[in-house]
Amino acid sequence: MAIVAGVDFGTLSVRVSIVDSKKGRIGSSTAEYPLFRKKEDPDYATQRHQDHMEALISATRKALEQAGVPGESVAAIALDTTGSSVIPVDSRLQPLDDYYLWCDHRAKEEAALITRTAHASKLEAIKWYGGVYSSEWGFAKLLHWLRHNPDKSRQMATALEHCDMVAAVLCGIGDLDQLPRSVCAMGHKWMWNESLGGLPPEGFLAGLDPLLGSVREKLRGRYLPSNCTAGHLTPEWAGKLGLKAGIPVPVGAFDAHWDAIGAGVREGDVVNVVGTSTCIMAIARQVDLIPGVCGVVKGSIHPDYYGIEAGLSATGDIFEAIARRAGKTVAELSKGLEPYQAGQTGLMRLTWDNGDRTVLVNPELGGVTLGWNLTHTAQDELFASVEGTGFHTRVILERMAEHGVPINRVINGGGIPQKNEVLNRVYANILNKPVLVPQSEVTSLGSAIFAFLSAGTFRTVEEAQEALCPSYRTVAPDPAQSAVYEQLYPLFRKLYFSLGSPSSAPANIGDILPTLRKVAAKAKG
Numbered sequence: 083m084a085i086v087a088g089v090d091f092g093t094l095s096v097r098v099s100i101v102d103s104k105k106g107r108i109g110s111s112t113a114e115y116p117l118f119r120k121k122e123d124p125d126y127a128t129q130r131h132q133d134h135m136e137a138l139i140s141a142t143r144k145a146l147e148q149a150g151v152p153g154e155s156v157a158a159i160a161l162d163t164t165g166s167s168v169i170p171v172d173s174r175l176q177p178l179d180d181y182y183l184w185c186d187h188r189a190k191e192e193a194a195l196i197t198r199t200a201h202a203s204k205l206e207a208i209k210w211y212g213g214v215y216s217s218e219w220g221f222a223k224l225l226h227w228l229r230h231n232p233d234k235s236r237q238m239a240t241a242l243e244h245c246d247m248v249a250a251v252l253c254g255i256g257d258l259d260q261l262p263r264s265v266c267a268m269g270h271k272w273m274w275n276e277s278l279g280g281l282p283p284e285g286f287l288a289g290l291d292p293l294l295g296s297v298r299e300k301l302r303g304r305y306l307p308s309n310c311t312a313g314h315l316t317p318e319w320a321g322k323l324g325l326k327a328g329i330p331v332p333v334g335a336f337d338a339h340w341d342a343i344g345a346g347v348r349e350g351d352v353v354n355v356v357g358t359s360t361c362i363m364a365i366a367r368q369v370d371l372i373p374g375v376c377g378v379v380k381g382s383i384h385p386d387y388y389g390i391e392a393g394l395s396a397t398g399d400i401f402e403a404i405a406r407r408a409g410k411t412v413a414e415l416s417k418g419l420e421p422y423q424a425g426q427t428g429l430m431r432l433t434w435d436n437g438d439r440t441v442l443v444n445p446e447l448g449g450v451t452l453g454w455n456l457t458h459t460a461q462d463e464l465f466a467s468v469e470g471t472g473f474h475t476r477v478i479l480e481r482m483a484e485h486g487v488p489i490n491r492v493i494n495g496g497g498i499p500q501k502n503e504v505l506n507r508v509y510a511n512i513l514n515k516p517v518l519v520p521q522s523e524v525t526s527l528g529s530a531i532f533a534f535l536s537a538g539t540f541r542t543v544e545e546a547q548e549a550l551c552p553s554y555r556t557v558a559p560d561p562a563q564s565a566v567y568e569q570l571y572p573l574f575r576k577l578y579f580s581l582g583s584p585s586s587a588p589a590n591i592g593d594i595l596p597t598l599r600k601v602a603a604k605a606k607g
Contacts, residue, residue: 084157084539085149087142087325088530090337091134091163091244093117093185093358098141100149100156101530103539106550109149110526113137117183125187125217125445128180131169131247138248142323153324158331159252159315160308160533162526163244165336166271168223170231171247173239175256179231181244182223185359185395187437187445189222192229196222199290207273207282212374214443218395220272221287221294228293235293240300243267245334246312253313253331261303262312266335268305269379270391276380280305306333307381308340308532309543332536339363339383339391340528341495343543345520346551349387350490352479356498356505358402360394360471362440362478364487372485374441375478384543390487392478396436397471398498400449401464403435408460415464419504424469424511424566427462428602429453430594431470432577441481442582450581453598468505472512473567473574479513493518493554497525503557511563512571518554527551566601573597 085108088099094117100109115133120126146153164184169177182188196215200208208215215222220243228235240258242250249255249262268274273282281287281298288295306312312333320327338361342353347365355361365387369378375392382389398412405415430452437445451463483489492515499506499519510517531546540546573594580591 084534084537085151085155086530086533086537086539087145087156087159088526088528088533089138089142089159089161090340090526090529091161091248092337092525093164093183096134096137096141097526098138098145099526099530100145100151101527101550103534103549107527108151109145109147111141111144111148113141113144118180123188125190127183127186129167129183130180131177134244134248135251139322142325146324154326156325156329157537157539158329158533159323159325160332160529160536161245161248161252161334162337162340162529163248163334165243165245165267166219166223167244168220168227168241169244169247170224170227170234170238170241172237175247175250178234178237179227182227184218185436186223187217189226190217190445192225193217193219193222193445195290199286203286203289205282205286207275207278209371210275210378211273212372212376212441212443214374216376216439216443217445218439224297225291225294229291238300243271245336249312249331249334252315252319254316254318255313258300258302262333263301263303263305264334265305265307265379266339266382266389269382270336270377270389272301274305276305307385308333308335309385309535311536330536332532335382338496339389340532341524342383342528343531343547344524344527344551345493345495346547347383347493350488351493352482352489352491353493353495354475354509355496356397356494357496358396358398359436359439360397360475360496362392362475364390364482364489366390366487370486372482372487374443374481376440390482392440392482394433394471394474395439396433400433400435400467400471404460404464404467410460415461416502416504418461419465422465422504423605424563425570425598425601426605427453427458427466428455428598429458429462429466430570430574430577430598431463431466432581433467433470433474434582438582440478444582447582450577452577453595465504468508469512470574472509473571474578475509476512476571477575477578491518492516493520495520495524497523506557510557510559512567514559514564514568516559517557519557520552520554522552524552566605569597570601
């Protein structure tokens with residue numbers, strides 16, 4: 083028997099779970115931290131390192147108290163975070179600014195420049211990122227920061243992903259050569275590819291902008307998967323967290339990726355981690371390059387497989403925005419959605435409110451709703467948005483399957499599927515596949531699994547999953563509802579690629595509004 087701490091830094095809070103290798107989760111606590119946005123700039127989203135660390139201290143101590151175990155009994159601590167959440171630091175690893183959070187889209191121009199230059203110079207790495215570099219990713223954010231902070235930029239020793247920053251701080255690592263660099267983070271967001279020599283060549287980066295001329299060397303460190311150790315907990319941080327000094331800290335990763343591990347992902351599974359956004363993940367021994375998919379990285383989700391990541395830039399955030407505009411909470415607005423039938427609202431919602439991450443990779447898009455009449459309600463829009471995220475998920479899964487990713491099971495992980503049965507039902511009907519929902523929450527369970535590996539409790543990821551992952555309940559598709567979505571999906575797909583692609587030819591979309599009305603009338607009986 084062993085006990086570990088699994089830590090998950092989400093968009094608005096950190097969760098710390100104390101997990102027993104035999105009993106499972108025995109204690110858990112969360113602590114919130116602020117997200118800074120600007121009304122005049124919807125692309126702006128930042129957080130402070132100090133807020134993260136203070137929240138970690140609070141949540142860890144409360145989780146230990148709830149578990150009723152002494153901190154000295156914890157054998158390892160592992161941490162995942164959002165990404166790409168980027169922070170520039172000085173030579174002492176002191177933050178020079180706040181994190182550019184994963185959902186910060188200010189670097190749109192820089193991302194477009196990277197994409198154009200990569201194709202013009204035939205950079206092989208861009209093919210592994212769906213052919214398009216995103217404003218959500220590392221080099222775009224770092225270049226944006228360098229361009230807008232000339233005074234601070236002279237002090238920059240390096241830049242770090244959030245998961246690597248936290249691990250380095252907890253382990254007291256200050257030597258740039260020894261900094262942990264997560265293969266998950268650097269592979270999916272910074273064009274790092276071991277088979278291509280690591281990061282893009284310095285000539286390519288300097289050609290983008292002279293400000294990036296020395297960055298490749300500054301991003302040195304130990305590039306490792308999550309079954310490797312970043313370091314060991316320092317006495318200082320052991321005291322702050324209430325843990326034992328010297329326990330191992332494995333190399334970190336992205337929260338959704340470790341949620342997939344906690345959800346029991348195997349080859350042939352797709353895991354939708356549905357939260358403020360949606361991360362869609364699969365693992366495969368071998369896989370082709372996939373146009374429009376965020377990244378195909380060896381060792382990123384599971385150390386022994388290629389990790390494939392795609393996703394929606396906003397899901398729960400859209401539901402929250404609709405409820406907020408209606409002066410209600412999502413829970414309040416969701417009451418009464420259970421009887422809704424497929425297509426009954428007559429609305430079709432393209433859920434691009436925070437741009438498109440996959441497969442168009444276009445941050446310039448905005449949400450579109452078709453079919454409004456004078457009697458529609460905010461609740462109708464909420465249901466149409468659930469349908470829209472389901473349709474978008476189907477677009478992504480079809481793209482993955484077309485390029486060799488086996489999809490035998492669909493698992494809905496993340497926080498929303500645990501409390502929103504309407505979403506699970508709609509997804510099963512749109513995908514026309516059974517949707518598996520873990521019987522209990524998996525957030526921070528993936529972190530615990532890698533902590534156990536670091537402590538030597540389990541030999542493999544699979545052995546730990548067998549011991550710790552919850553069973554599933556199955557949400558089966560309804561044939562009649564699926565038949566309606568089979569009629570609506572081609573309309574969604576037509577709109578998606580016509581409105582979302584600047585170079586697309588005008589499509590004949592005159593049939594869409596009449597069809598929405600007919601489907602709605604039939605659904606209402």
